[in-house]
Amino acid sequence: MLLLISPDGVEEALECAKAAEHLDIVDVKKPDEGSLGANFPWVIREIRGAVPADKPVSATVGDVPFKPGTVAQAALGAAVSGATYIKVGLYGCTTPDQAIEVMRGVVRAVKDYRPDAFVVASGYADAHRIGCVNPLALPDIARRSGSDAAMLDTAIKDGTRLFDHVPPEACGEFVRLAHEAGLLAALAGSVKSADLATLTRIGTDIVGVRGAVCEGGDRNKGRIQPRLVADFRAEMDRHAREHAATLAAS
Numbered sequence: 001m002l003l004l005i006s007p008d009g010v011e012e013a014l015e016c017a018k019a020a021e022h023l024d025i026v027d028v029k030k031p032d033e034g035s036l037g038a039n040f041p042w043v044i045r046e047i048r049g050a051v052p053a054d055k056p057v058s059a060t061v062g063d064v065p066f067k068p069g070t071v072a073q074a075a076l077g078a079a080v081s082g083a084t085y086i087k088v089g090l091y092g093c094t095t096p097d098q099a100i101e102v103m104r105g106v107v108r109a110v111k112d113y114r115p116d117a118f119v120v121a122s123g124y125a126d127a128h129r130i131g132c133v134n135p136l137a138l139p140d141i142a143r144r145s146g147s148d149a150a151m152l153d154t155a156i157k158d159g160t161r162l163f164d165h166v167p168p169e170a171c172g173e174f175v176r177l178a179h180e181a182g183l184l185a186a187l188a189g190s191v192k193s194a195d196l197a198t199l200t201r202i203g204t205d206i207v208g209v210r211g212a213v214c215e216g217g218d219r220n221k222g223r224i225q226p227r228l229v230a231d232f233r234a235e236m237d238r239h240a241r242e243h244a245a246t247l248a249a250s
């Protein structure tokens with residue numbers, strides 16, 4: 001499982017860089033603009049320059065409206081700024097067809113510019129609270145639009161968590177559908193260490209976190225701490241070993 005960490009700017013990205021050996025992807029966002037809030041192009045560029053070259057930089061394009069042209073242009077902006085993972089939160093899409101239309105535009109805009117870029121179609125585990133597409137529709141949306149991964153995060157960061165909205169077995173189904181479609185499955189949403197056993201067991205490819213690696217577990221007031229990134233990775237590695245041992249014994 002890959003570890004994606006979301007700093008809110010250059011200063012926190014430098015803290016991530018101190019823990020670079022423990023993480024896999026640095027994900028640029030602007031949490032005060034929403035769960036997948038987009039940051040400025042110059043921030044993405046500066047963070048790209050600040051983290052080791054072998055660590056991919058991801059950028060969120062925002063909690064986007066159903067405006068395919070606008071979103072495609074924003075996605076290209078993230079790619080031009082140096083992000084190679086482009087994450088789109090399909091906040092304003094109420095049907096799978098709308099979501100596919102948005103993601104097709106993103107895939108074309110990004111991959112025409114950079115064919116090896118990795119496009120992530122993200123829905124929301126708490127979709128029922130905001131009226132957007134059903135979480136389990138994401139793998140098919142990602143597949144039909146030519147995206148590379150399907151993701152779930154939570155839209156409303158009020159302390160409720162991924163499994164509060166999409167229980168572990170439904171997350172397992174999400175991962176299964178993504179894999180069946182040839183995609184990676186990414187999960188996030190106030191994930192904590194205690195969730196890692198389940199996320200490992202169901203075959204999650206990428207886990208995205210912020211709050212869990214911030215001081216006091218507070219994604220807003222706390223700052224990302226390199227030692228918490230290291231601790232989180234240690235727990236991931238422990239669960240991976242235990243899971244492999246269980247499989248080997250069965």
Ligand SMILES: O=C[C@H](O)COP(=O)(O)O
Pocket residue numbers: 004006027153157188189190191208209210211212219
């Ligand atoms: O993409 C990952 C998100 O930033 C997760 O943030 P969170 O762990 O605070 O919910």
